[in-house]
Amino acid sequence: xxxxxxxxxxxxxxxxxxxxxxxxxxxxxxxxxxxxxxxxxxxxxxxxxxxxxxxxxxxxxxxxxxxxxxxxxxxxxxxxxxxxxxxxxxxxxxxxxxxxxxxxxxxxxxxxxxxxxxxxxxxxxxxxx
Numbered sequence: 001x002x003x004x005x006x007x008x009x010x011x012x013x014x015x016x017x018x019x020x021x022x023x024x025x026x027x028x029x030x031x032x033x034x035x036x037x038x039x040x041x042x043x044x045x046x047x048x049x050x051x052x053x054x055x056x057x058x059x060x061x062x063x064x065x066x067x068x069x070x071x072x073x074x075x076x077x078x079x080x081x082x083x084x085x086x087x088x089x090x091x092x093x094x095x096x097x098x099x100x101x102x103x104x105x106x107x108x109x110x111x112x113x114x115x116x117x118x119x120x121x122x123x124x125x126x127x128x129x
Contacts, residue, residue: 002028005081006091007072009036011049013059016115023112024091025065032085033060034072044075082106 006024010017010033025031035057041047049056053071060069070081078100082090087107090100094111103109 001030002088003030003032003086004028004089004091005032005034005085005087007034007036007078008092009041009045009047009049010056010060011041011047011051013056018063018065019115020091020093020112021063021065027089027091027110030067031065032068032070032081032087033066034070034077034081035060036072040073078103079106 004024004027006020008017008020021031021033035053036045038049038053041049051059057069060066070085078090079102081087082103083106089108089110090103091110091112092100093114095114097111100109
């Protein structure tokens with residue numbers, strides 16, 4: 001079984017997220033999503049989420065492409081996640097191009113193009129938040 005992992009906040013879930021998850025799942029048999037916790041988002045990423053971690057987790061678990069949702073609590077956990085879950089492919093949006101090449105000794109690293117016309121940041125700006 002080929003395992004794929006991706007990371008993100010997935011706040012204000014939209015079709016760009018679904019596109020990424022669909023394409024990530026197509027690269028393997030089992031998709032793990034490491035979902036940023038509220039604390040990690042606030043303390044490390046300086047992001048305030050609209051939906052709580054539990055709400056975002058429920059949304060992700062309802063998506064047919066997602067097999068498992070785990071918490072992302074720090075930037076440094078990626079290496080240990082890849083090892084612990086025996087991941088074959090690490091997938092992330094191409095806005096992170098090159099930032100995770102340090103994982104290439106453990107697994108394949110794929111940077112997928114983002115859906116250009118949509119982002120959670122854009123949605124928040126359009127709504128005046």
